[in-house]
Every structure is written in structure tokens, then in C-alpha cells.
Amino acid sequence: MTPRRAASPVESLLAAREIVVACGPGGVGKTTAAAAVAATAAARSGAKVLVLTVDPARRLADALGVDGIGNAASRVSPSTFTAAGVRPKGELWAAMLDTKQSWDALVRRHAPDRSTADQILANPLYQNITGRFAQSHEYIAMERLYEIHAEGEYDLLVVDTPPTRNALDFLDAPQRMADFFASGLLRWLIAPSRSRLVSLASRPFYQVADRILGTQFLEDVAEFFRLFQSMYDGFVSRAQSVSGLLRDPRTTFMVVTTLETVPALEAARFAEALAERHLHLGLLVANKVLPPSFADPDAEAVAESLQTRSEAVATALSSTLADGLGGVDQVERVLQEVGRSFANFELVARRESELLAEMSRGHSVTVTVPHLSGDVVDVAGLLEIGRHVFDGFAVRADAPTTGLS
Amino acid sequence: MSGLLDRRLLFVTGKGGVGKTTVAAALGLMASERGRRALVCEVEPKGDVAAAYECGPLGFVPREVAPGLHAMEMDTEASLREYLRLNLRVPTIGRIGPVARAFDFVASAAPGVREILTVGKLCYEVRENHFDLIVVDASATGNIVGQLAAPVGINELVKVGAVRSQTRWMLDILGDPHQTGVCVVTTPEEMPVNEAVELAGRLERETGVHLAAMVANRVMPELFSRGEQEIFDAIVADGGALHVAEALGDCTEEAVTDVLNAAGLAVRIRRSGAAHLERLRAALDPALPLAYLPYLFGRAYGARAVRQVADALGEELGE
Numbered sequence: 001m002t003p004r005r006a007a008s009p010v011e012s013l014l015a016a017r018e019i020v021v022a023c024g025p026g027g028v029g030k031t032t033a034a035a036a037v038a039a040t041a042a043a044r045s046g047a048k049v050l051v052l053t054v055d056p057a058r059r060l061a062d063a064l065g066v067d068g069i070g071n072a073a074s075r076v077s078p079s080t081f082t083a084a085g086v087r088p089k090g091e092l093w094a095a096m097l098d099t100k101q102s103w104d105a106l107v108r109r110h111a112p113d114r115s116t117a118d119q120i121l122a123n124p125l126y127q128n129i130t131g132r133f134a135q136s137h138e139y140i141a142m143e144r145l146y147e148i149h150a151e152g153e154y155d156l157l158v159v160d161t162p163p164t165r166n167a168l169d170f171l172d173a174p175q176r177m178a179d180f181f182a183s184g185l186l187r188w189l190i191a192p193s194r195s196r197l198v199s200l201a202s203r204p205f206y207q208v209a210d211r212i213l214g215t216q217f218l219e220d221v222a223e224f225f226r227l228f229q230s231m232y233d234g235f236v237s238r239a240q241s242v243s244g245l246l247r248d249p250r251t252t253f254m255v256v257t258t259l260e261t262v263p264a265l266e267a268a269r270f271a272e273a274l275a276e277r278h279l280h281l282g283l284l285v286a287n288k289v290l291p292p293s294f295a296d297p298d299a300e301a302v303a304e305s306l307q308t309r310s311e312a313v314a315t316a317l318s319s320t321l322a323d324g325l326g327g328v329d330q331v332e333r334v335l336q337e338v339g340r341s342f343a344n345f346e347l348v349a350r351r352e353s354e355l356l357a358e359m360s361r362g363h364s365v366t367v368t369v370p371h372l373s374g375d376v377v378d379v380a381g382l383l384e385i386g387r388h389v390f391d392g393f394a395v396r397a398d399a400p401t402t403g404l405s
Numbered sequence: 406m407s408g409l410l411d412r413r414l415l416f417v418t419g420k421g422g423v424g425k426t427t428v429a430a431a432l433g434l435m436a437s438e439r440g441r442r443a444l445v446c447e448v449e450p451k452g453d454v455a456a457a458y459e460c461g462p463l464g465f466v467p468r469e470v471a472p473g474l475h476a477m478e479m480d481t482e483a484s485l486r487e488y489l490r491l492n493l494r495v496p497t498i499g500r501i502g503p504v505a506r507a508f509d510f511v512a513s514a515a516p517g518v519r520e521i522l523t524v525g526k527l528c529y530e531v532r533e534n535h536f537d538l539i540v541v542d543a544s545a546t547g548n549i550v551g552q553l554a555a556p557v558g559i560n561e562l563v564k565v566g567a568v569r570s571q572t573r574w575m576l577d578i579l580g581d582p583h584q585t586g587v588c589v590v591t592t593p594e595e596m597p598v599n600e601a602v603e604l605a606g607r608l609e610r611e612t613g614v615h616l617a618a619m620v621a622n623r624v625m626p627e628l629f630s631r632g633e634q635e636i637f638d639a640i641v642a643d644g645g646a647l648h649v650a651e652a653l654g655d656c657t658e659e660a661v662t663d664v665l666n667a668a669g670l671a672v673r674i675r676r677s678g679a680a681h682l683e684r685l686r687a688a689l690d691p692a693l694p695l696a697y698l699p700y701l702f703g704r705a706y707g708a709r710a711v712r713q714v715a716d717a718l719g720e721e722l723g724e
Binding site for chain 2: 015020025026027028057059125252260261262263290291293294296298299301303305306309312313316317320321326330333334335336338339341344345346347371373375398
């Protein structure tokens with residue numbers, strides 16, 4: 001393999017794409033990684049970048065200025081960059097996904113007329129269904145992404161994905177939404193109740209449903225879907241467009257994970273699923289990774305010596321340390337504790353490096369972000385993470401396994 | 406702090422990634438080892454409980470994976486079949502065929518159907534006394550309220566029919582703090598603590614189910630006492646790496662620096678975590694059992710991890 005040019009592979013990747021979808025298991029720092037990539041891209045390129053975030057921690061939301069403002073995008077003030085010692089070349093914008101508001105907008109767009117839209121929005125089942133409908137949250141995130149992309153306001157969109165029951169749900173959400181509206185059952189349910197009863201095939205179902213739930217409830221549901229049916233064509237074609245955008249060559253996926261066993265396994269499954277669907281996995285981010293020096297044999301030897309020869313070292317140190325810092329035995333305990341602590345981390349670091357090697361195999365670009373001890377609460381923190389993603393230890397595999405034709 | 410395992414039904418929840426499956430598996434193991442017939446049920450089947458016990462694939466029918474310890478994965482369609490068989494005496498599987506096909510649709514369309522079939526199955530097992538304790542590896546904090554509130558919601562939406570009368574006894578089981586409780590798992594990090602605090606504040610009001618315990622998982626050990634911390638700081642500040650290297654005699658200053666940095670990181674992680682735990686403590690009813698589980702540097706996955714978590718929980722809860 002001949003080495004590629006020296007430019008950051010992440011910068012090259014982002015230059016060729018318009019959409020980055022951040023995904024991965026829960027609790028790995030996905031939201032923060034998405035915001036970090038967006039902030040860094042805005043700082044380094046002249047691009048107008050939007051991060052569409054789903055559920056940021058309070059202080060991160062404050063830092064991005066997206067707290068409680070619904071779907072509207074707002075520009076992150078350039079002064080937050082200069083405060084971090086960076087003069088941004090581009091612009092960073094941020095928006096938060098408001099599921100309810102997005103659904104309402106979707107209904108208004110696809111309903112045949114205003115009064116149908118009003119009836120749907122006023123239906124008591126509506127909120128329940130949009131809130132609970134399997135994958136409704138996942139779908140609406142992808143739908144918003146499509147909408148913003150179609151408006152053409154931004155050079156680069158970085159989107160966070162909702163925490164899903166199953167990490168893959170949102171990939172299939174548009175198709176499921178289309179299937180749902182195309183379902184024969186939906187047509188059956190919204191047919192006049194008389195024809196429903198005479199249909200022989202559906203009689204057992206209807207009888208059972210009637211005994212369990214009662215006719216009235218079934219009728220309420222039917223009424224609601226009768227209204228929803230009016231949006232059928234718009235919805236199905238829209239869901240297909242959304243699906244198409246995810247497969248578009250301008251879209252890439254960024255899988256974020258930590259190098260703990262369970263999330264790493266889930267991330268690996270996720271990468272496979274992307275490949276099966278011919279979606280482009282552009283970047284694999286291993287987050288909260290211990291530095292490689294924690295698995296260094298020389299350091300390991302030191303850690304061991306500190307535990308076995310703590311008394312001698314403590315005696316030697318006591319003479320050099322300032323007075324009043326406790327006796328030799330206390331210094332000794334500190335040294336032993338330091339040695340033990342390293343041994344603990346070393347175990348984790350070794351496991352991580354093994355998992356990282358396994359994960360990097362066959363993936364286009366893998367980067368690591370070190371374990372930072374504090375929470376990310378401002379743009380400076382985001383740029384710090386972004387620096388690791390863009391410039392950090394990067395592995396470029398010989399051939400991407402998830403390329404597009 | 407005792408009594409957690411004396412309940413009949415324990416829902417274990419928490420933000421994704423905090424280790425709730427391991428805690429649920431550990432609670433089940435503890436109960437079985439204390440002579441109780443235990444069932445652990447994974448509500449969103451991903452094979453996590455099977456992986457925790459390293460027991461091979463699980464299904465809807467509970468299987469004994471260790472003496473007195475049973476495990477299953479929820480399957481709402483199978484739950485519906487069982488419900489129909491038990492309640493409506495629908496004679497053959499064949500006759501339920503159309504229902505099964507219709508199921509996915511109805512479960513999506515009618516709010517709470519999937520949830521009620523899940524919670525209903527669990528309450529049914531409690532009522533039938535098949536097990537002394539059922540531990541549920543439940544939905545994450547974002548979805549648990551919807552899941553537990555389903556019987557209330559169905560009760561409001563459905564005015565007649567068999568379901569309405571059945572939600573009644575389910576609500577009786579769920580609302581009884583002696584029988585049912587929720588155990589929230591968190592880690593000493595910002596978002597998991599936020600979600601745990603938020604859930605603690607709304608759980609009982611919105612679902613009628615009581616909070617039973619809070620578990621703070623992956624707590625880093627305290628490295629130094631106060632005096633020791635001063636000594637450590639002095640060693641680091643004084644260019645102590647060189648002195649240590651000289652005292653050891655057979656290593657580089659760089660290797661010593663790596664070792665000191667590791668301890669420094671441990672201290673910083675511990676401090677950041679301690680602040681979040683303080684926030685958690687302050688937000689909770691002081692009477693609520695709060696257990697701390699240590700960060701596992703070794704295996705954090707599988708039967709070995711479940712064993713260690715069970716031992717730690719046993720000590721913390723005094724059970």
C-alpha cells in the first residue's frame with residue numbers, strides 16, 4: 001500500500017460529503033462527537049456547517065445555544081471560537097430536533113387541506129402515536145435531515161441520531177414508514193366497518209380485537225387512520241426520498257463507540273449493517289480511549305517496582321520532598337497506590353488496543369479520541385475533541401469495504 | 406437497605422450504556438442464590454441477558470440457566486398468543502393466524518399495545534406465582550415511563566372489553582411498593598445522572614410505580630486520602646518523576662511520567678465522577694437505597710462481571 005497524501009483523511013472525507021450521520025451505541029459520547037466534528041469543520045474550512053443534535057447535555061446545549069428553541073437553527077457565536085483561541089474560517093450553526101414540532105410540520109405539509117391537518121393534529125390518538133409509534137423518533141430525525149438538506153442552506157450537515165432500542169432502527173425507519181402506509185391492513189382498518197365484517201379473512205381478527213379492545217376503540221383508531229390516509233402519497237414518496245438520501249454518495253456515516261467490550265461489539269455489528277445496506281461508513285471514532293503509553297512495557301515495569309520497592313523509593317523521595325508532607329510510610333502508600341492504579345489502567349489499555357486493532361481492520365478511517373477527564377461544556381472542549389478526530393492517530397485501510405458504486 | 410429482593414417484580418432501567426443488563430442479571434443471580442425462584446426477563450431482546458449469563462440463546466419460555474435462576478426474552482407476539490389462549494380460549498393456533506399477521510400493524514397503531522403485552526406478561530407471572538422474584542432488564546430511562554404507564558393509558562383509552570378489567574389487577578400489582586419497584590442504574594457521568602434524577606422525579610407520579618433503589622455503577626476507587634493527595638501533588642509538581650527514576654535506578658524518567666499520569670487521570674476521573682454523584686445524592690430522597698458499584702478494570706462483560714457485580718451489590722445492600 002502506498003501512503004496517501006499527508007492531509008488529514010477526515011478533512012478529505014468531509015470535503016467530499018455534504019452529510020455526516022453520527023451513529024453508534026448509547027452512552028459513548030455520540031452527541032458530543034457530532035458537535036465536535038461540526039465545530040472543527042466550521043473552524044478549519046470555509047464551510048457553513050449545521051449540527052442537528054438530538055439530546056445534548058444541558059451545558060453542551062447552552063454552549064451551542066440550542067436550549068429550548070425548537071427546530072430553528074441558530075448560529076453559534078464566532079466569539080465562542082475566539083474565546084477558545086481559534087478564528088473560525090466558516091460558520092457553525094446548531095439546531096435541536098424537536099420531534100413533536102417536526103411531526104406537526106410533516107402533517108401540515110402532506111395533509112390535503114388545512115382542515116384535515118387540523119383534525120389530525122387535534123386527534124387524541126395523534127400525540128400518542130407520533131410519540132410511541134415504533135421508530136417515529138428515528139424517522140423524524142432522518143426526515144428533518146432530508147428537509148434541511150433540500151433547503152440547501154448549509155455546506156455540511158452533521159446529524160446526531162436518537163438513542164434507539166436497536167442501533168439500526170433509524171436506517172430502516174423510512175422504509176418501514178412507507179410499508180406502514182402501504183399496508184393492506186391499514187386499508188382494511190379504514191374501510192367502512194360493514195365491509196370489514198363481511199370480509200371473511202378478517203372476521204377472526206375483528207372478532208378477537210373486538211372482544212379484547214371493544215368496538216369503540218377500534219373505531220377511534222380507524223377514524224384517525226382514515227384521516228392519516230389522506231397523506232398517503234406524500235408520505236410514501238417522501239419516505240423513499242429520505243431513504244435515497246441516506247444512500248446518496250454525498251452522505252457518509254460516522255460510527256462512534258468506546259472501546260469497552262459491549263459497545264465495541266455493537267459498533268462492529270453496526271458497521272456490518274451499514275455495509276449490507278451499501279451505506280458509506282466514512283469514519284469510525286473510538287472515543288474515551290486510554291493513551292497508548294498506558295500499555296507501555298517500560299511503564300509497566302516502573303509500576304511494578306513502585307509496589308515492590310516502595311519503601312526504598314519513599315525513603316529516597318522523602319529527602320527531596322518539602323517538609324511537612326507526612327512520613328516515609330505515607331509516601332510509601334502513595335507510591336504503592338500509584339503503581340496499583342497504573343496496573344488497573346494497563347489492563348484496560350491492553351484490552352482497548354486489541355479491540356481497536358480488530359475494529360480498524362477493513363474500515364476506511366479509524367480515529368481515537370483520548371479519555372478526557374471532564375465533561376465537554378464549551379466550544380473549546382469540542383475543538384479539543386475535533387483536533388483528535390481530525391489529526392489524531394488515524395488508520396487508513398487498504399480498501400474501503402463499504403464504498404459506493 | 407434490605408428488602409430489594411423481597412419484592413416480586415423489579416424493573417431495572419437507566420440510560421443506555423450504564424450497565425443495566427449486568428445489574429439486572431446480578432440481581433437475579435443474588436435472588437436465586439438466596440433460595441428464591443428468580444426469573445430475569447430482557448424486554449428488548451438483543452441477547453444481552455443471554456450474553457451476561459453466557460447461557461446460549463433465550464426465548465419467550467423461561468429456561469433455568471442456573472439452579473433456581475431462570476431467564477427469558479420478551480416476545481410481544483408470543484405474549485399475545487399466550488394471552489389469547491389463556492383468556493379467550495381461541496381454539497387453535499391456525500385461527501390466530503390472521504391476528505399474528507395483523508399484530509405488527511396493530512401494535513404500531515394502537516398506543517401502548519406492545520407495552521401492555523410486555524407488562525401484562527410480567528404481572529401475569531407474578532400473579533400466577535411461578536417465580537418469587539422477576540427482575541426485568543427494562544427499557545432505557547427514555548422509554549421506561551411509557552412502558553410502565555401503559556396500563557394506566559389503556560385503562561383511559563379503552564372503555565370496555567376484557568383488557569379494561571385486566572388492567573385493573575395489573576395496576577394493583579404495579580402500584581404496590583411491597584411487590585413492585587424500579588431500580589435505576591446510573592454512572593458517575595453528566596447525562597446518566599441527569600436522566601436518573603429526572604426519572605426519579607416523575608416515575609411515581611406518572612406511572613404509579615415506586616422507586617426501589619438507585620445503583621451508581623462504575624465508580625472509580627478513591628486513590629488517596631487527603632494527606633496522600635498532597636504528597637502525590639508534591640511528587641508531580643516537584644519534577645518528582647526524575648527523583649523516582651533515580652531512586653528506582655533502572656528506568657527512564659519518561660516511563661515514570663507515564664505511571665504518574667495514569668494516577669493523575671484516575672484522580673481527575675474520580676473527582677469529576679464524585680461531583681456528579683454528589684448531585685445525584687442531593688436530588689434523591691435520603692431514605693432511598695443507593696448502592697455504589699466499583700469500576701471493573703478486569704472483565705466488564707459476561708458471567709464473570711455478573712458474579713463481581715452480584716458480590717458488590719450484596720455487600721452494598723446488606724442482602
